[in-house]
Amino acid sequence: MKRVLCIVCLLAFCSFSPAVFADDTAERLKNLEDTVQNQSKTIEEQQNTIDTLKENFSKEKNQVSPEKGQVPQQTDQELQQKIEELNEKVNQVVETQKKEIPSVFNPAIGFVGETIFSYSSEGSAETGSDRPGGFDVFQRSVELNAAGSVDPFAKAYVVINASDDPVTGESTLDVEEAALQTTSLPGNLEVKAGRFFGEFGRLAYIHDHELPFVNRPLVLEQYIGGESRTDGLQINWLVPSEHYISLTLGAGDQFGGDNPPNYVGDTRNGTGLNYWGRLSTYFDLTPNISLEPGISGLWNPKTVAQWAPNPANPSYPTVDGDTFIERERRLAGVDLVLSWKPLRNNQFETITWGTEVLYSDNRYDVMDASGSALPSRTVSSHGVYSYLTYKFDRQWVAGIQYEWLENMLNNQAKTSAESANITWALSHWNQLRLQYTHTDNNAATGLRPYDAVYLQWAWIIGSHAHGWQQR
Numbered sequence: 302m303k304r305v306l307c308i309v310c311l312l313a314f315c316s317f318s319p320a321v322f323a324d325d326t327a328e329r330l331k332n333l334e335d336t337v338q339n340q341s342k343t344i345e346e347q348q349n350t351i352d353t354l355k356e357n358f359s360k361e362k363n364q365v366s367p368e369k370g371q372v373p374q375q376t377d378q379e380l381q382q383k384i385e386e387l388n389e390k391v392n393q394v395v396e397t398q399k400k401e402i403p404s405v406f407n408p409a410i411g412f413v414g415e416t417i418f419s420y421s422s423e424g425s426a427e428t429g430s431d432r433p434g435g436f437d438v439f440q441r442s443v444e445l446n447a448a449g450s451v452d453p454f455a456k457a458y459v460v461i462n463a464s465d466d467p468v469t470g471e472s473t474l475d476v477e478e479a480a481l482q483t484t485s486l487p488g489n490l491e492v493k494a495g496r497f498f499g500e501f502g503r504l505a506y507i508h509d510h511e512l513p514f515v516n517r518p519l520v521l522e523q524y525i526g527g528e529s530r531t532d533g534l535q536i537n538w539l540v541p542s543e544h545y546i547s548l549t550l551g552a553g554d555q556f557g558g559d560n561p562p563n564y565v566g567d568t569r570n571g572t573g574l575n576y577w578g579r580l581s582t583y584f585d586l587t588p589n590i591s592l593e594p595g596i597s598g599l600w601n602p603k604t605v606a607q608w609a610p611n612p613a614n615p616s617y618p619t620v621d622g623d624t625f626i627e628r629e630r631r632l633a634g635v636d637l638v639l640s641w642k643p644l645r646n647n648q649f650e651t652i653t654w655g656t657e658v659l660y661s662d663n664r665y666d667v668m669d670a671s672g673s674a675l676p677s678r679t680v681s682s683h684g685v686y687s688y689l690t691y692k693f694d695r696q697w698v699a700g701i702q703y704e705w706l707e708n709m710l711n712n713q714a715k716t717s718a719e720s721a722n723i724t725w726a727l728s729h730w731n732q733l734r735l736q737y738t739h740t741d742n743n744a745a746t747g748l749r750p751y752d753a754v755y756l757q758w759a760w761i762i763g764s765h766a767h768g769w770q771q772r
Contacts, residue, residue: 350387408449411763415441415510418758423751428740434751440465441509444477446765450484457481460508477530477558489539498529499556500537500549500579501597503636503657505529510759513655513690513700514722515736520684520706524632524661525599526557531575549579556599564603572602575630588644594637601630620711622670628677629664651692658685661709682707698724714745730761 417439424434432439441464448458460478465471480495498506505521506529517527533553540546554562556575564573581595604627617624636657643650661682667675684706692698701721708714722736734757742748 408447409764411446411761411765413442413444413446413508413510413759413761413765415443415757415759417441417515418756419753421751421753423749427749428751429742429746429748444508444510446763448764451481454485455481455483477528489541491537491539492534493537494534496530496532497535499531499533499535499551499553499577501525501529501556501577501599502579502634502659503595503638503655510757513653513688513698514702514720515734515755515757516738518657518686518702519704519716519718520657520659520686523706523709524659524684528558529556529577530558531556531577532562533575545583547579547581551577556601563601564605575599575601589641591640591642592637593640595635597634597636599630599632604628604630618710623675624668624670625665625678625710626667627663628666631662632659633662634659649692649695651690653690653692654688656685656687659683663709665710680710680712682709682712696726698726700724708746711745714747715743716746716748717741730765732759733757734759 417437419432419437419439421428421430421432421434421437425432428434443463445461446458448456450456458478458480459476461474462477463472463474466473476496478495478497480493480497482493483491486492498508500506502521502525504512504518505525508528509517521527531551531553532555533551535549535551537547537549540548552574554564554569554574556563556577563575566573577597577599579595579597581593584592584594586592617626619625634657636655638653638655640654641652661684662679664677664679666677669675684704686702686704688700688702690698690700699722701719703717703719705717706715708716718738718740720736720738722734724732724734726732734755736755736757738753738755739750740753741750
C-alpha cells in the first residue's frame with residue numbers, strides 16, 4: 302500500500318535539551334594536532350639532551366680526575382657514538398613529522414546486508430503487505446556506505462542501497478543518502494545539504510537495520526512514508542545554554558522514502574516545498590535514569606500541481622471508490638525515551654522505553670469514479686507506537702512493542718499490532734533478531750487479522766557510520 306507524499310509542516314517548538322555529539326572530523330584534526338605538538342616536544346627534549354651531552358663531552362675532554370689523575374672512563378669514541386645515535390633518532394622523528402598521512406581525508410567504506418526470513422498466516426491481499434503470505438525470504442537491503450572529511454570545514458557521506466522489487470524480484474540501486482555536512486560553523490550551527498534523512502521524530506531518520514525491532518512502525522510507514530528521506534537543506538542549532546537543547550529546521554522537495562518530489566510542474570515556488578522541524582532535549586533524572594523528549598512538525602502547503610490524468614491512476618489512493626488527491630500536508634509528533642543505564646553495569650544491563658505519538662491533519666481534493674469533483678475533505682487521524690527493551694547481557698536484548706493507528710485517508714479504518722522479539726548480537730558486526738507479530742485490522746480497513754514470524758539477519762563489513770542503535 303503506497304503512501305501519499307509526506308508533506309512539510311513547521312512548528313514553533315518549546316525548549317528542551319538532549320545530548321551533545323562531537324564532530325568526528327574536528328576530533329580527528331585535534332588528535333592530529335596534539336600528535337604533532339607531542340612530537341615537537343619530543344624533538345625539543347632530545348635536542349636539549351644532545352646539547353647537554355656535547356657540553357659534558359667538552360668538559361670531560363679537557364678535564365682530568367683530581368684523585369686518580371686519569372681521563373674519564375668514557376672515551377671520546379663512546380661519547381661520539383651516543384651523540385650519533387641520538388641524532389639519528391631525532392632525524393627519524395623529524396621525518397615522521399614531515400610525512401603526510403594519506404588516510405586522514407580518505408573515505409571510510411563499509412557494507413551492510415540484511416536478510417529477512419518470515420512466515421505469515423495470510424496472503425498479501427489480506428494483509429496489505431507487498432510481501433507474499435506463507436514462507437518468504439527477502440533480501441531487504443544491501444547497503445554501501447562511504448564517509449569522510451572533505452576538508453577541515455566539512456564532511457560528506459553517501460549511502461547506496463540495493464533492494465529487490467517485491468513483485469519482480471529485480472534488484473535496483475538507489476542513492477539513499479548523499480549529503481555534505483559542515484563541521485566548524487560559528488554559533489553552534491551545523492548545516493546539512495543534499496539527500497539525507499530529515500530529522501523528524503524518534504525513529505523516522507534511523508535506517509531499517511538499526512531499529513530496535515524488525516519492521517518500521519506502521520504509523521511511520523503510513524504517515525511519513527517509511528524513512529524520512531528528503532532532498533533539501535537542514536540547519537541544526539545547539540542552543541548556547543547550560544541545559545542541552547537542540548533545534549533543527551529544514552526544507553526540501555520531498556519527505557519520505559517512497560514518495561516522489563512534491564508539486565512537480567513547470568514552476569515551483571516556496572509553497573511547493575516541505576518544511577519540517579524538531580526540538581529535543583535531555584535530562585538526567587538520576588545518575589542511572591535519563592529522559593529524552595522531543596517534538597516535531599512537518600508541513601507542505603501545496604502537495605500536487607494538478608489532477609491525475611486518469612481517475613484510476615494508481616498513484617492516488619481511493620476510499621469507497623472515491624479518489625483522494627492530497628493538497629496540503631500537516632503532521633505533528635511528540636516523542637520520548639526513558640532509559641535506565643546503571644553506571645557500573647551499563648554494558649550488560651539496560652532498560653529502554655520509547656514512545657511516539659503522531660497527529661495527521663491533511664486536506665484532500667476528492668473525485669468520484671467518473672472523474673467528477675466532490676467537495677474537498679480534511680481528514681484528521683492519530684497513530685502511536687511504544688516499545689520496551691531489556692538488555693540482560695552484553696549480547697542479548699529482549700523487547701515488546703505495541704502499535705495503533707487510524708488510516709490517514711479514513712480515520713474509521715484502524716489497525717493495531719503487538720510484537721515480541723529477542724536479539725542476539727554475535728558481535729558488533731553480526732546480529733540476529735527473532736520476532737513474532739500479531740496484527741489486527743478492523744472491518745473498515747478491508748484487511749484481515751494475521752500472525753507473522755520474522756528472523757532478521759544483519760551484518761556489517763568494513764566501516765559503518767551508524768552502528769547498532771538502541772533508541
